[in-house]
Amino acid sequence: MHKAICLIIFTLCTCALYSQAPKAENDSANINNDSLSKKEFIKQLGNGFFPTKFIDIDLRYLIKFNQYEGVRTGLGGITNDEFSKQYRINSYVVYGFKDHRFKYKIGGGFRVSESTDTWINLSYTDDLQETGSSTFLTDKRFFSFFEPRLLNIDLFHKHISKALSIEHKFSENLLSELEFATSKIQPTYDYTFNIDDRSFRSFDITSSKISLQWNPFNSNDVNEKGVSEAKEGYPQFTLQVSQSFKNKITGDFNFFKTDFRTVHRFIHNEQSFTEATLTTGIATGKTPLTHLYHAYPNNITKETILQRFSVAGINSFETMYFNEFFSDRFTTIQLKHFVKPFKITERYRPQLVLISRMAIGNMQNIERHQNIEFGTLSKGYSEAGFEINRLLFGFGLSFAYRYGGYHLPSLADNIAAKFTFNINL
Template identity: 40%
Template sequence: MFFFFTLTLQAQFHINGIVKESASNKALPFATISTNNGINSITDVDGKFDIHSKTAVTSFTVSYVGYNSLTVEVQKNKLFFNLKLTPKTAILNEIISSNENAALSIIKKTIALKNNNDPQKRLPNFAFKNYNKLVVSAHPDSISGQIDSVFVRKYKQGALYKIDSTNYKLKSTVSKRHLFQTEKVSQHQFSNNQLKETILGTKMAGLQQPLYEIIAFNLQSFSVYDTKYELFETKYNSPIADDAVKDYYYKLLDSVSIKGRNSYMIYFKNKMKSKAKGLEGVLYIDQNNFAVSKAIMRIRGLLNISGTHEFEYLAKENIWFPVHKTFQIIKGKNDDDIRILGGTIQFDGDIEQDFKSRKKQPSDYIYLRSENHIFDIRKDEKSAVKKSHFTVEIDKNAFDKDESFWEPYRKDSTDTRFKKTYSELDSIAVKKNIANRVFFGKKIINGYLPIGFFDLDLRKIFSYNNYEGFRLGLGGVTNERFSKNFRIEGYYAYGTKDGIFKGSIGVATIIDPKANSWLGFSYTDDVREIASTSFSIEKKPYKIYDPRPINISTFYNYVSWKSYFETRLIPKTESIWEIAQAEIQPKFNYTFNTNNLFYTNYTMTTAMVSLQWSPFSDFMQTPTGQIEIEKRFPKFSFQYTQSLGRLLNNDFDFSKFDFKTEYEKRYLNGQKTSLLLQAGYALGAIPLTHLYNTSPNNITKETIIQRITFGGKNSFETMFFNEFFSNKYSLFQIKHAFNRVTLFKKVKPSLVLVSRMAWGDLDNPEKHLGINFKTLNRGFFESGIELNQIFNGLGLTAFFRYGPNQLPKFEDNIAIKLSYVLNLGF
């Protein structure tokens, strides 16, 4: 496991080893290695080094501050060196102490001057091009020679050993080609404090149409000056953030020359005990202007991840501008397997925790490496950045570039494996129909089963509630194989308890593909829970089942005609604009009295706009539409509904305003905090069916055991169905999820603490006849714990109701629920 793996297979000389302190036998991280033929390298955080050279290495020197340097002669056939440095005992403590103080002083100056050294702060405009190459592969010579054939071998003891053919095939494969690779050439423009990437060309082995999700994958920050440095889509407090000195230790290792300018070499390490909770690495700080002239960032945990940044000094501006970035992932040590990019990675057991170490497999040597070469830097680029609200935009011809386009950008023309990868993987993709399998997988993740030109909606096949009983049906939508400009969607269902058929049919045509704009019409005859709140713009994640509706008994039937326009034309938003006319018939005993007129069914004609705004997220513009490539919080949802006078026999005049915001904070230790704030206000003559019930999920039964059902995600577990109604309300929820705790080998519950509260009121409750209920003017409060995924996805939750609406009997305030999480591995 090293910082500087090389992809050059033609290297004729290769040495590696480890550097330790002689007395304590502890590894010396970031010791300097200098070879006789001019190669300079450093050891990694484990004291290991790995050097490849095309010319002979006859000797090398190892140096480390406070220790005596060691020169080593390279002997023939010796590749691994276990080296130990002796300290300069007389002055070691003084040197270490002074170096720690010196490092802190240098870092403080670097932090103070970073705005002066950050190209994105110093230069109002700039542009450059970038060539990126990402490879998933393994070094053939790192895999044991014992699997060079599949023949049975005979040992001296008489034992027979049969080589695993899978292992043999892996080594044979990576000797000829990489496992996966992709390339792209991009134009980057910086203006108005925004950096936009326009992808001019992109190519992905085995896929004629590259996956946008992989293209948009953010492996590392562009700038080392970001307050939150990003490595593999996780953000860490930067070692040169304003408050960095409270999170990191610093140590001055050496003074080196970079591009002819002297730089301090400073090692940094997070103060947390767990290595996986923060960054460590080396910063090279220019001794003159205290700018970063080189940076190595690393995290160690389930995956060992490293990122390097190299710079070019611009004398006129007196700044260092990034010109080369590398990113690498290799597997770390842990007792769990994890899933990443669609595959499973196994990990060694942690010996310190008494887990058994499994036998090394060739796949343990697989790595992912990404390289970025920045060129054609224009510091005075003043052209306006078009569509700057997109972080990434893909040129419409980016997928159609031939070899003449790529050759000028490829730095390593001698890598024969790289050249063979495209032809072989493209051939395999055709043979194994990879394109269709990718198409199929993306549909399944979103809850659809593609059958020819039609996507079957898996959510429509089966469900259950206390009014319809078992709801059986079929539904779906035509896909792009039917037409890219037109779609037909619908469903048909039958309730075994109410004995009624219901369904929907709709058509839509695309108006603007790049803005995902569709104009559609639909007819629906179905039932819906009374007083339920839904934001039309929000797309519910796919669930095989939705547990909350199981116990709902009060529904209303609606027969509606609707025309709608959905679009992402407004930057960083998605919206639906609709006009609808619906005939409403409550399926329970209810009468609405307004102006001394009594309604048991009614007509509602409304206009509605539903909008979701994600101001902090990053978006990609593709030739086929827009994609949210990095979800950031908070996100906001707004919905406004207005009745339309007497148009189309509308019975009531009313307005509804709905608002919702979500915030999510993920911590480096794997924990997560989620916040939800939701509110609604309805004014005018509006029946109970269209008011608010704040999502109750408790049934009226005598004992706790009888009330055990499945818990919901954001529902009030101790609030009984139809207990409270409001025409104005607000609710707040806070959840904190801890890491999963291993109790037994297969029992690893996830502990979540939850608190919910709601306030509301109802104007003129006497107008709603036939149903007894209360209002939320005194508030409602509950808290509880969730122990999810205790065994095979099954969990248990418990909640307690307290406050002004607490019930007289203690046990009536307790709700125990089951939970279930289905892990499909996506």
């Protein structure tokens, strides 16, 4: 493992240093062609990358914090078109100061077709994943200087995964990705999965996934570099289907999952709109807790409101406590109304956002999951609140109140007060 980590660090550092090497005077005529424009640089930075000549440094891995690893820091990156338009390397290495463990990924790919942007990728990953999290393969990278929920997560499982994936663009508005993977899973917490008269504390998963991202109303612009997305249109649709296979070597369970998400914006005027997000998922078969669903909780189990004061998430339930609910089928609806910013000065324009969130779910065979306590969402979960964003240096405040079927006896336990962070590059 240490050899692999050293290889990743050496490769990333070498590419980054070489890409920053000064050009000779006789190359001065090519400086404009070789350097990124300010607009492109800011766009890359906003996507979470610091671009250099041959490699884009991935800013996600520089420094993070969570309850299990403490401070998590490292280095990662992906090679760009200047390195090769046919091949790419995508790797990282990080270290957790609380669990005293390196995590890393060694990955790469090659392009099969430029017209359909078809890539075949291979990767080997030794890292952590949040239990109950469900992500779409085709999700665009979302980057922020904070990953709000990450600060408070404490329920992780270790995974060593080998994956083969194929990315393919059917059209400018329809993207797809197919993945085949095997993983060795080991929860970092006390958990036993009882199935077929056997008790599993760790297990192997062999799975296939296919994910489709359809944005039918996106508009595109043609420039000298080809086609580039100019404007996002709504609604947007994401569908993912996955199947886990039981076999004698690398698969302990058969289970099936379907995940769906749609996002729509109702535009009222140039500065005011309402955003609605519907997310749903269902898992059938012999599914361990690691691969089931939470409902994006973001509240610490502490006694007072001030002790629970942290960072509000983007689409998380701010009053729902971590590890409070898990489901094998669930649906969430989130509504956000963005009020026209208050024009205090030309530069200082705070914005009020009104928020309502609802979730419902359930779980069959809950007795399979031992040594961990949680509830279901069968009665329906509701919260409402508001945010005042960009009050000072991108920071704002968030308030939410929990009501309905899971309203708690103590008033203070139903209230979440947090700060937000929004910045436009």
